[in-house]
Amino acid sequence: MILHYIYIIVFLQPWVVRRFIANQKDN
Known part of the structure; x- marks a missing residue:
């Protein structure tokens, strides 16, 4: 789930x- 947040932040x-x-x- 943390990876999902990181992906959103980077995007x-x-x-x-x-x-x-x-x-x-x-x-």
């Missing part, structure tokens, strides 16, 4: 990073 990481960068540029 969503690029989206979170881009979202974070977008928020930084907005501010």
Whole structure:
């Protein structure tokens, strides 16, 4: 089950990073 969470984190990481960068540029 932990592996499933790791897979989700790795899969969503690029989206979170881009979202974070977008928020930084907005501010």
